Amino acid sequence: MKRTTRTDVWRWAAVLAGALSLMLVVVLAPSVVYAQPSDSDFDGIPDSIDNCVFVANIDQQDNDDDGDGDFCDADDDGDGRSDDVDNCHFVYNLDQQNRDGDEWGDVCDNCPLVSNSDQQDSDRDGHGDACDNCSFISNSAQQDSDHDGSGNVCDNCPVIVNPDQIDRDDDGNGDVCDNDDDNDGVDDTEDNCPVVPNPDQGNADESLTDGDSLGDACDDDDDADGVPDVDDNCRLASNMSQSDTDGDSLGDACDDDDDADGVPDVDDNCRLASNMSQSDTDGDSLGDACDLSSDRDTDGVADGADNCPSVPNLFQQNADGDALGDACDEDDDGDDLPDDADNCPFIANEDQADADTDGHGDACDPDPGLDGDGDGVIDPADNCPRVPNPDQTDADRDGVGNACDDGDGDGISDAADNCASAPNADQADTDGDGLGDACDDDTDNDGFPDASDTCALVANADQADTDGDGLGDACDGDDTDDDDDGIADVDDNCPLAANPDQADGDGDDTGDTCDDDADNDSIADVDDNCPLAANPDQADGDNDGTGDTCDDTAGAGGGGSGAGGAAGSTPEGATGVACALEPGGARGAAFALTASLLGVASLHARRRSRRSTVALHRQ
Structure with missing residues (x-):
């Protein structure tokens, strides 16, 4: 066993001293940490100066300066009402007045007279969108010179009433104050289409006997032929008959090649009869196709265009639609049976069924009653079985004769119907232009299409609508009450601003709704701290923006006890x-x-x- 030396003793003493020092650090360290100032809510503000010791609030806001931060203050405005029942948490209001019934008291409500729970104020001018007369343009004064509901800063006619703010040309000037509503460079007083741009002022029917003063751009019948432009096959050339010889949807009146034979009308020796060869046997400058001097059957149809040149047949009837007219066709119905052997020569019936064996096929049996109109054409073959028409003329070839063709089904034949394409049994024609109201886009002929006309049945070129109800003055049966508030204009203290209660706080005979100074104290309402109570001195002892005369809280909160x-x-x-x-x-x-x-x-x-x-x- 090794003997312990003095050196070993000192070495162990040093180790023990180090261990004891480490233990002291561990034991005493917490004491050092907790020696710092106490901060119970860990918001960086020591408890000793924190106005909310147990609720973190770094900004230390204290609205009512009562020493309790807003985050932990049950009454942030110090008005004696707890925040959970106070309708203005941060604005002192003992009376809790709330005239519009939303959850915001008047003193903190940006629309105190109009309920608006969201308090939306898009332009941040202090007036909520719900009561702001220019909700997207800041206008704290809310000035509205013409009292039409649109503030001056956003009104396209600030001194002329126009609640609809119509601006057809989008030039920033409302139509009621714009001298050129369609922005075409022609003054409205001289413009033949005041609300439709037409700098050329074209008017195709101006020189016609039945023409009008409307420009083509806004005239639904430019050629005044009684056919609406939308249906007219010649919009700028009068052609009431709508004749279209070549069936190309372009009327003869405006078609450069009426017969579609490839020869322009100006050079064609038969303008309405196809004759590509332009043959003219007798050299009289009239093509054979239309030369009545070559009309062997003298039926008024030149041989070149006659489907029966040797048999008179003025109407060129052709039951089976082949090259031969019925008058000279041995098989008029095209059923491969010669007419002289066919029991129904004009109605195809290959089976020749004849139930009663009377010699007349079932398809055309002229039993009593089968010719209801007595025109000699049996009903099954008659294109107008209830209207006599022995000639069976059918101009549009729709299977219904001209005499009874009623395209719109209103009981009036197209030939006599003033609206052949729109049902109108009464044939009403308010403006007497020959075009029935049912198909007339401008029934009163005042230059404004019915769809946008404030009086569709009464001419009113100025479109005046004083009360802004969408019905023009010319036809507004209630124009004695322009603002539609139930009070006749002669008795209404605000004839152009609805105010059924007729409130007149200052008794000056001008209702509060349209009175710029409702209390008559010479201070405009927009600047008056008591708009409904006269106070020319504008005294406001507590500087809360509400004059002492109408401030229920003026001087409140006395000296205490x-x-x-x-x-x-x-x-x-x-x-x-x-x-x-x-x-x-x-x-x-x-x-x-x-x-x-x-x-x-x-x-x-x-x-x-x-x-x-x-x-x-x-x-």
Whole structure:
């Protein structure tokens, strides 16, 4: 066994000393840490100066300066009402007035007379969108010179009433104050289409006998032929018959090649009869196809165009649609049976069924009653079985004869119908232009299409609509009440602004709704701190933005109790002075003076707090 030397003893002593030092550090370290200032809510603010010791609030905001931070203060505005029942948490309002019934008291409501729970204020001008007359353009004054509901800063006609703000040309000037509504460079007073751009002022029917003064751009019948442009096969050339010889959807009146034979009309020797070869046997400059001097059957149809040149047939009837007219066709119905052997020569019936064996096929058996109109054409073959038409003319080849064709089904044949494409049994034609109301886009012929006309049945080129109800003055049966508030204009104290209650706070015969100075104190309502109570001096003792005359809280929150006197029993600070007058000598006077000074100091502090709150609220 090794013998312990003095050196070993010192070595072990050093190790033991080191261990003891380490233990002291571990044991004493917490004492060092907890020696720092206490911060219970860990917000970096020591408890000793934290206005919310147990609720983190780094900003230390204290709206009512009562020493309790807003985060832990049950009454942030110090008005004596707990925040959970206070309708203005951060604005002092003892009376809790709330005229619009939403959850915001009047003093902190950006629309105190219009319910708006969301308090949305898009332009941040202090007026909520719900009551802001220009919700997207800041206008704290809310000036509206023409009282049409649109503030001056956003009104496209600031001094002329136009609640609809219509601006057809989008130039920023409303139509009611725009001299050129369609922005085409032509003044409305001279423009033949005042709301439709047409700088050329084209008017195809201006020189026609039945023409009008409307420009083509806004005229639904440019050629005044009684056929609406949308249906007219020649929009700018009068052609009431709508004749279209070559069936190319372009009427003869405006078709350069009416017969579609490849030869322009100006060079064609038969403009309405196809004759590509332009043959003219007799050299009379009239092509054979239309030369009536070559009309062997003298039926009025030139041989070149006649489907039966040797047999008269003016209407060129052709039951089976082949090259031969019925008058000279041995098989008129095209059923491969010669007419002289066919029991129904004009109606195809290959089976020749004849149930009663009377020689007339079932398809065309002229039993009594089968020719209801007595025109000699049996009903099964008659294209107008209830209207006599022995010629069976069918211009549009739709299987219904001209005499009874009623395309719109209103009981009026197209030939006599003033709206052949729109049902109108009454044939009403308000403007007497030959075009029925049912298909007339401008029934009163005042230049405004019915769809946008404020009086579709009464001409009113100015489109005046004083009460903005969408019905023009010319046809508004209720124009004695322009604002539609139930009060006749002659009795209405605001004839152009609805106010059924007729409230007139200052008794000046101008209703509050349209009165710029409702209390008649010479201060405009927008600047008046008491708009409904006359106060020309605008006194506002507590500087809360509401004049003393109408401020229910003016002077509230007296000197308190104790030395300052009973709360609210006398003006703030006055109680102490009153005590000085009682018996008690100098001592009583000293107490009174001290209480008075304290009361004044408290009053100033509260007013300073409220001013800050109001300023915060207004921001």
